[in-house]
Amino acid sequence: MPRVSIQTQDFDVSTELHALRHGDRGVGAVCSFVGTVRDRNEGDAVASMELEHYPGMTEKSIEAMVDEAFARFDILGARVIHRVGLLQPLDQIVLVAVTSAHRGQSFQACEFLMDYLKTQAPFWKKEQTAQGARWVDARVTDDAALARWGITARNA
Numbered sequence: 001m002p003r004v005s006i007q008t009q010d011f012d013v014s015t016e017l018h019a020l021r022h023g024d025r026g027v028g029a030v031c032s033f034v035g036t037v038r039d040r041n042e043g044d045a046v047a048s049m050e051l052e053h054y055p056g057m058t059e060k061s062i063e064a065m066v067d068e069a070f071a072r073f074d075i076l077g078a079r080v081i082h083r084v085g086l087l088q089p090l091d092q093i094v095l096v097a098v099t100s101a102h103r104g105q106s107f108q109a110c111e112f113l114m115d116y117l118k119t120q121a122p123f124w125k126k127e128q129t130a131q132g133a134r135w136v137d138a139r140v141t142d143d144a145a146l147a148r149w150g151i152t153a154r155n156a
Contacts, residue, residue, distance in 0.1 A: 004063050004066065005079075005082075006055070006081075006083075008085040010083070011081050011095055013032065013034055013092075016081065017030055019079075020078075021099050024099065027076055027077070027100070027101070029099065029100050029103040029105070030099050031098050031100075031106035032095065032097040033094075033111075034092055034095050035092070036092055036093060037089050037091045045130060046128070046129055047128045048086055048087065050085065052084065052126075058121065061120065061121055066078045066080060069098070069109045072112065073108055075109045077099040078096075078098050080117065081095040094117070096114050116151070119142045
């Protein structure tokens with residue numbers, strides 16, 4: 001099973017978590033985060049979101065994030081799935097899942113990966129609202145979350 005998958009199709013969380021921990025008797029904890037497309041952003045209703053990426057470059061960037069998580073935390077496995085293409089509100093957009101022997105390392109690594117992914121992964125998001133299409137920028141709060149890990153965001 002690949003550690004990183006960029007895909008248009010939806011994913012089944014239960015299937016992904018089962019595959020991540022399958023056969024590893026050392027796994028005592030699984031932490032996961034699932035993000036969905038919001039129906040509102042910056043006070044406006046969001047009709048849809050379209051995500052673009054550069055194939056190859058995006059996977060390589062996220063693989064480096066996963067490598068960094070393995071270096072920082074005592075984890076056994078990690079899986080990141082990010083969807084691209086046209087998505088509707090409430091559609092699943094991202095899964096970050098981490099296994100470890102104990103919950104603390106899984107929680108921290110999952111949060112680290114999500115903070116890193118939110119600000120540093122090369123995705124471009126465009127929302128459709130009643131006012132028209134607009135590109136979504138990284139938030140200052142996302143940069144601050146990444147800074148907790150000693151990483152300076154390149155978005156400010």
